[in-house]
Amino acid sequence: MIQLPLRRFRDKFFPEQLPPPDSFDGQTILITGATAGLGLAAAKQFASLGAAEIIITARNKSKGELAKKRIEEASKYGGKGKGDKKVTVEVLELDMNRYDSCVRFVEELKEKMRKKEGKGTIECVVLNAGVINPTFVESSEGWEQTIQVNTLSTTLLALLLLPWMKEMQTDHKTPSPPHLIFVTSRDHLDPDISMWAEWARTGSGILQHLSSEENFPSGIMPNYDISKLLLTYVVREICKQALGSDGRPQVIINPVCPGLVQTDLGRAISQQSLFMRIYLPLWLRTWGKPAEYGARSYVAACLTERDDYGKFLVSLYTDQEYSQMAIPNLESETAREVQGLVWAEIMGELTTKVPVLRNSMFKFGGDGQEDF
Template identity: 40%
Template sequence: MASITQIISWIVRDIYHGWNPLPLPPAGSFGGQTVCVVGGSTGLGLAAAEHCVNLGAAEVIITSRDMHRVGVAKEYLEEKAQANANAAAAATGGGEAAGSSPPFRTECRVRAMILDMNRYGSVVAFANALKEIRRGQGGIDFLLFNAAVIQARYRPSPEGWQEELQVNALGNVLLALLLLPWLRAERRHRAAPAHLAFTTSSASLSNDASKWEGWSASGEGVLNHWNKEEYWPPGLSGGYPVSKALLMYAERELEKLVVGPDGKPWVIINSMEPGMVKTEIQRHVVESSSFLQFLAPIIIPAVFKTSENGARILIMGGLTTEEEHYAHSRQSDGEETAADRME
């Protein structure tokens, strides 16, 4: 569990970066790459996808469990891609000037795919479909796992797990396990490892995990304990901190699976913590309280980052080096990460 001092320092840093956003990476940072943003139809995910479009990606794949929503997001990103292409064409007089070329790729294909993290069948179907994209050509260059929910009340998924456990932890981990062997097989077709990044939260550090080992030893299990409605954590964030903590533990194990005999990763895995961001994810919590409905319009704009701002941190997960394999975006030990280099 994080100390009060650490939590206060993170909040202060979040507020600071809310008013002083990190600079974007250089133009063309995702030049020619294929990027997949899981949960990319709204909020942070859509903003991250837009950044990748603007930074030269050749193809951006976004997912949602809602076909209409992901279709609207696709049209929005296509408009941005077309605007970039038009601007590049105008800058070269409608074509390439003699002896010159555009500084980075401007054409970008946007692909919308259905993925419902609440259902294992949907996760398996999506993974199988994604594996067909650029098979034998290096696969996906950057995967950003951003799908998450916050519920104000206990709500079971169709699979029988509390929805936050299902979406935020189990769904994300299952998808990663299904894709990692494919990414490993594609490594021989790549000059450098692909990137896989998870959107995490400092809320995960608010858990007191001192009893978790006992639940595991007793046979009850940590997942089974938190899946019971009587143990579902009370408070504004419900089971969100628990689900994000479980995701962090799983990420540590995933990180070990991708390190080769030479000690180098064949997929670079990172967790990216965007801090407090104003998105739709808070809607259920706000709607559950008249007091929060009054307070949110005052506090959120003043303290929380915009999606565009927070997404600047998320896309750094696609720009880390092999030495930064599983380096958290928020370091306290003095080590510099990709996000730190942009400050």
């Protein structure tokens, strides 16, 4: 589609506008994977727009502390918010390769917020952490790492955080619901799902098939599009759980695509060959937008209203174009079946390996499917 590169080029030079100063005045923002790239750029923007506290995650504490200093500088000199307000930046450790790290992180976060004086709430959570691997890497949990980080661990964080966010909204009677943002991609439109239901019926399951080294696809970003489609299925299911008894969302959930961005997320790709070391940076500089511009999509997502609940936020397509393009993977009869199968497999995996989920707001049957 010729429109895609043209719109990428447009987004590079005509970015989304930042909201008015102090749009996040006094708010607490959580961003996973914010030591570099889009996550760091977003944290700096939230800081310059008046956020009182920003919580970031890092696998490496020293990298987290360096990012903290850069965010604090953005608050001081950013010029969009109140420069006399010093932002508080907290760094919490999180390794998305391991479920126990995700659980410890959420427990530490909850304890920290309980100890806060006054309003111990989080207004926005941005699940940004992700990976791109050109070669097969197995996670600590036994899954291909792209699927582990981008889908399974991101899902786990959402399932652990959502009930708590709903409670905060109820207990503190906040005027507007908090936001839970999933960083996805327009690439979820690309996978061919025609065989997925068959893998569930006759094989070891969809996730096992996609995660096996034997079936690891070729290409520069293998499994990335698949991981984002799996996550999109998850988001559509989790959206159902964010509603209150009145049918209105207690937490506003949106998946967002930041577009093609000049970050080091694909650094492993550039290390594959001399050609890729030359080609990838050139391609990104030509078509990709700066991280600062891509991060504005996160900022905008944290300002959506209830009417936009569940909407996929993307600048590359109109709503009508996306609706048509999403039919094969999201709205067709096959897609609806696959979504249910994927959700059941993910819930089976997580409730088996993460017992704490059984005590959450989600009720599951013995096969990992929901009992609502």
